Structure formats: C-alpha cells, structure tokens
Amino acid sequence: MSMKLAAPALLLPLVLAAILHPAAVVAVGDGTPAGPGGGGFSLRLVPSPGWNRTIHVDDDGFVHLNEHATTALRPPMHTQVGGMYSVVTSVGTGAGRRTYVLALDMTTSVLWMQCKPVQEPFAQQPPPFEPAKSPSFRPVPGNNAFCLPPDHEDHPTVQDPCKFHSIRLDGSTDMRGVLSNETLAFAASGRQAEVAGVVIGCTHNSNGFKFNSHGVLAGVLGLGRQAPSLIWTLGQHRHGAVQVHRFSYCLPNHGSSDHHSFLRFGDDVPHTQHMVSTKIMYMAATAGRDxxxxxxxxxxxxxxxxxxxxxxxxxxxxxxxxEWTSGCAFDAGTPTMVMIMPAYNKLKDAVVRHLKPLGLQIVSGQYHLCFRATSQLRQHLPTVTLQFAETEARLVLPPQRLFVAVGHDICLAVVRSYDITIIGAMQQVDKRFVYDVRNGRIYFAPENACHADAGHQI
Structure with a gap:
C-alpha cells in the first residue's frame, strides 16, 4: 500500500518538517536510565533548535512561518521522514560504539541506519555505523519469521541474509537492507543502561534519505507495534530480563525553549489513572507492515x-x-494532521461556515484553505474535537493545534490524502500519551508544558 497525498497540500508539512526537524546532536548524557530496580529507561526526544527568522511561536501560541520560507521552498514531492522529533541513542559496543540521532517513526517497525560500506555516500556526522568494529553485531538468520523471503528460493535458510523493506505509512520513505542484532545504550550522569539483542537494519544505499537527514540523522527508529521494532524486542525479553510493553512521551511546544522531553519505556512511564484511553485496532491481524x-x-x-x-x-x-486502505493512526513522527479527502472536505466546509459571519477573505495560495489574518479571525478560529469509539475519549484541538500563520495569512494545517488519516505531532503537543502495547490501548491527557519531563524521572 502507498498513500497518495494531494500535491498542492504537501508544502505545509514539508515546510514544517524541513524547518522543525532536529539539526543538532545531543550528548550521550541526555538519556535517562532507570533507577534502582532497572525496570525502565528513557531516550531524549530532540526537537529542532532552528526556531529563528523563518519560524517561531508568537505570544498568541500559533506557529508562524514567514511567507518567503514557503514560497521559496521547492521540495521533492514527498513528505519528510520522521517529522518533528528524533531520539538519541548509542549503537554497538567496543570500538564500534557511536552515538546517533534517529528520526522517530511510529508507523514502521524497523530501526534502520546507514552502515558502511556506503554506496553513493553523503555527509553525515558522526560517520555511518561500521558493523565490523562492533563485537556485539550479529546477523539475523535468514529463516527468521520477519525476514523477507530470498530472491532465489521459496524456503530461506540460516545462511541467507535477513532482508528488510521499510516503507512509511504515508509512502514517503522506502528503504531496504539487511537485519542484524545489536546493542543499544542510553546513558546519563555517568551511568549506562544497555539493551542487547535489538534488531537493527543496515542499509548500504540510503541516497533517498539524504535530503531528509540534514547531515545529522543517521536513520529511523521504527516504533511500530509489530516485529522487529524496539518495543516488540523489549516485550520479548526472557530469562530474568525485564519485559517492557509500554512507552510514553509528551511533546512540548517548540516555543518553550526551556523545556525538553523524553521517550519513556517501562517503569519510567507515568501512571494512567487520570487519563482517557482508546483501543489500538487490529491487534491480532496480519503481520504485514500496514x-x-x-x-x-x-x-x-x-x-x-x-x-x-x-x-x-x-x-x-x-x-x-x-490491499488495505483508509483508517486512522497516531504518529508523533508525522508533522501535522493528514486527513482522508472526503473527511477533509467536510472539515474545511465546516470551518468556512463557522467563519462566514466575519466576512473574511479566503486567500488562494500554496495551502488549500487560508484566510487573510486579522485579530478578529484569531479570536474566532474554532476548536476541533476528535471523538473516538469510547464515549469519554476525546482529543480537543484548540486553534493553535490546527492552524498556522503564514506571512499575513492563517491556514488550516491539515494535509489532504486519498487513503489515510494520521493524527500528527502538531495535534499532540502538550499532551501526555502512553502506549500500552500488550493491552492494546493508547492513554492520553493534557499536560501543561510537559512539565513532568523537565529533566527528572517520573
């Protein structure tokens, strides 16, 4: 399955992703390992430091893009991989250990990186991972259940390479390579938490990723719920090792430079008693990437x-x-909301009806629905509520989570799609999310400025 986005609507997420994407390496000490008991650990979530002349959050709480930043940009016709947030982790052991920034993607289940030897190399800091220098690097046998079948026969053997093929749900990044087992490390305050046996994919040709890497991103942390993702690997640990089935995050507003956040696992995940929840669908369905x-x-x-x-x-x-199509998914790696076309049209018409009494001018441009900005408009932009199957489960989106200011205009920050709906990072800001994979539920609740992630353990 590949998702087709309406071409004129692509520019907004491309601008957001290109400008908001992380562009600074964070030191190893930015992870937080578990305290006594070892039941959890956390990875530093890295937002972009690039809030400057081209993008900022004003006192009104809206994301502001300078008009020239949108009209001058000529991106390729696909969305950026990973979106607004990335994580920092060390990969490998011994002389092969390096610390990398990986784009967060919750729609795929492969942690993949660019590895040496690299075909058509491009600049990356630090340099690509070298498997030969890491004593803990072990190829996954080719007959493993999550390997792609080999080209030469129907029945793979142990000696065959374990091939993978990773495609984002929106079809924007298509990567192939070979799977292996490796050790990941998360360190802080002189202590270190290691997770051995994590399945990582090595790709030797990631030329299609170079426009999204910004010279910093080494690959993608696929946090999908199926094998062989990190959360799946943590849930398989046996023989006395702690099994981890939950992860959590709270995405701070990028205008709050004094706050940062963590991707938390296991015992580092906060309690959910005060949260509402909705069911994760298709828990017992096919093993396909969809x-x-x-x-x-x-x-x-x-x-x-x-x-x-x-x-x-x-x-x-x-x-x-x-082929499967449509459906609605959460993804903190998609910059803003994607909505299937018929539903988007209803949303757009409702917004226009709501604002019609103001007699505002609808502006034509790169975005599908924009209005000439006035103080009156900002005061009357509607709140949008998403209702899930459970009666109490509602996600309330104030105007600042659905509209952006572009030059002298205010635009609806929703991308039209032909076959999928994704609730993206912009809609999740300042809310705590907990994913309980074993029990098949997503919990969420507002959290003021993600205060619980202000640099200490929960």
Whole structure:
C-alpha cells in the first residue's frame, strides 16, 4: 500500500518538517536510565533548535512561518521522514560504539541506519555505523519469521541474509537492507543502561534519505507495534530480563525553549489513572507492515461543538483484495494532521461556515484553505474535537493545534490524502500519551508544558 497525498497540500508539512526537524546532536548524557530496580529507561526526544527568522511561536501560541520560507521552498514531492522529533541513542559496543540521532517513526517497525560500506555516500556526522568494529553485531538468520523471503528460493535458510523493506505509512520513505542484532545504550550522569539483542537494519544505499537527514540523522527508529521494532524486542525479553510493553512521551511546544522531553519505556512511564484511553485496532491481524501503525477508531469530528455528519465510515479501514486502505493512526513522527479527502472536505466546509459571519477573505495560495489574518479571525478560529469509539475519549484541538500563520495569512494545517488519516505531532503537543502495547490501548491527557519531563524521572 502507498498513500497518495494531494500535491498542492504537501508544502505545509514539508515546510514544517524541513524547518522543525532536529539539526543538532545531543550528548550521550541526555538519556535517562532507570533507577534502582532497572525496570525502565528513557531516550531524549530532540526537537529542532532552528526556531529563528523563518519560524517561531508568537505570544498568541500559533506557529508562524514567514511567507518567503514557503514560497521559496521547492521540495521533492514527498513528505519528510520522521517529522518533528528524533531520539538519541548509542549503537554497538567496543570500538564500534557511536552515538546517533534517529528520526522517530511510529508507523514502521524497523530501526534502520546507514552502515558502511556506503554506496553513493553523503555527509553525515558522526560517520555511518561500521558493523565490523562492533563485537556485539550479529546477523539475523535468514529463516527468521520477519525476514523477507530470498530472491532465489521459496524456503530461506540460516545462511541467507535477513532482508528488510521499510516503507512509511504515508509512502514517503522506502528503504531496504539487511537485519542484524545489536546493542543499544542510553546513558546519563555517568551511568549506562544497555539493551542487547535489538534488531537493527543496515542499509548500504540510503541516497533517498539524504535530503531528509540534514547531515545529522543517521536513520529511523521504527516504533511500530509489530516485529522487529524496539518495543516488540523489549516485550520479548526472557530469562530474568525485564519485559517492557509500554512507552510514553509528551511533546512540548517548540516555543518553550526551556523545556525538553523524553521517550519513556517501562517503569519510567507515568501512571494512567487520570487519563482517557482508546483501543489500538487490529491487534491480532496480519503481520504485514500496514498493521504496524497504531490505528484507532476515530468515530467523529466536531467543529466549534457542532458534529460533522456522516463521517464515521470515512475513517474505517477497508480491504480490497490484498490491499488495505483508509483508517486512522497516531504518529508523533508525522508533522501535522493528514486527513482522508472526503473527511477533509467536510472539515474545511465546516470551518468556512463557522467563519462566514466575519466576512473574511479566503486567500488562494500554496495551502488549500487560508484566510487573510486579522485579530478578529484569531479570536474566532474554532476548536476541533476528535471523538473516538469510547464515549469519554476525546482529543480537543484548540486553534493553535490546527492552524498556522503564514506571512499575513492563517491556514488550516491539515494535509489532504486519498487513503489515510494520521493524527500528527502538531495535534499532540502538550499532551501526555502512553502506549500500552500488550493491552492494546493508547492513554492520553493534557499536560501543561510537559512539565513532568523537565529533566527528572517520573
């Protein structure tokens, strides 16, 4: 399955991803290992330091893009990989250990990196991973269940390379390579937490990724729920090792430079008693990549308290032969919301109806729906509520989480799609999310400025 986005609507997430994407390496000491008991650990989430003349958050709380930044950009016609946040981890042991920044992607299940030898190399700091220098590097046998079948026969053997093929749910990044087992390390305050036996993919030709790497990103941390992702690996540990089935994050507003955040696992994950939750769909479905994402049952959308009619069916997942389409998923690696076209049209029409009494000018441009910005407009932009199958599970999106300021205009920051809906990072800001993979639920609740992640353990 590949997702087709409406071409004119691609520019907004491309601008957001290109500008918001992390562009600074964080020291190894930015991870936080578990305290006594060793039941959890955390990775530093790295937002972009590039909030400058081209993008900022004003006192009104809206993301502001300078107009020239959008009109001058001529990106390739695909979305950026990973979106707004990345994680820092050390990979390998001995002389082969290096610390890398990996883009976060919750729609795929492969942690992959550029490895030496590299075909068509491009600048990367630190240099690509060298498996030959790491004594803990072990190839995954070719007959493993999550390997792609070899080209030469139907029945793979132990000696065959374990090939992988990783494609984002939105079809934006397509990567191939070979899987191996390796050790990841997360360190802070002179202490170190290691996770051995993590499945990583080595690609020797990542030329298609170079425009997204910014010279810093070494690859992608696939945090999808299926094998062989990091959360799946942590859930398989046996023989006295701690099994981990949950992870959590709270994405701070990029305008809050004094805050940072962590991707937390196991005992580092906070309690969920005060949170609402929704079910993760398709927990017992096929092992295909289309089901690795965290699909949920989105049943309704309200604009300024008024429900959109006949919309529930538009978010259902459908099968056509061997192909699955539609559905709604959460992904902190997608910059902003993606919405299937018929549902987007209903949302757009409702926003226009809500603002019509103001007599505002609709502006044509790179974005599908923009208005000439006025103080009156900012005061009357609607709040949008996403309703999930559970009665109490609602995600309330204030205007600052759905609209952006572009030059002299205010635009609806939703990307039109032909076959998928994704609730992206912009819609998740200042909310705590907990993914309980074993029990198949996503918990969430507002968290003021992600204060619980202000540099200490929860």
């Amino acid at each position: 089901f690795s994402a965290y699909f949920v049952s989105l049943t309704g959308v309200s604009v300024a308290g008024k429900p959109l009619h006949d919309i529930k069916e538009l978010f259902r997942r459908h099968v056509h032969g061997q």
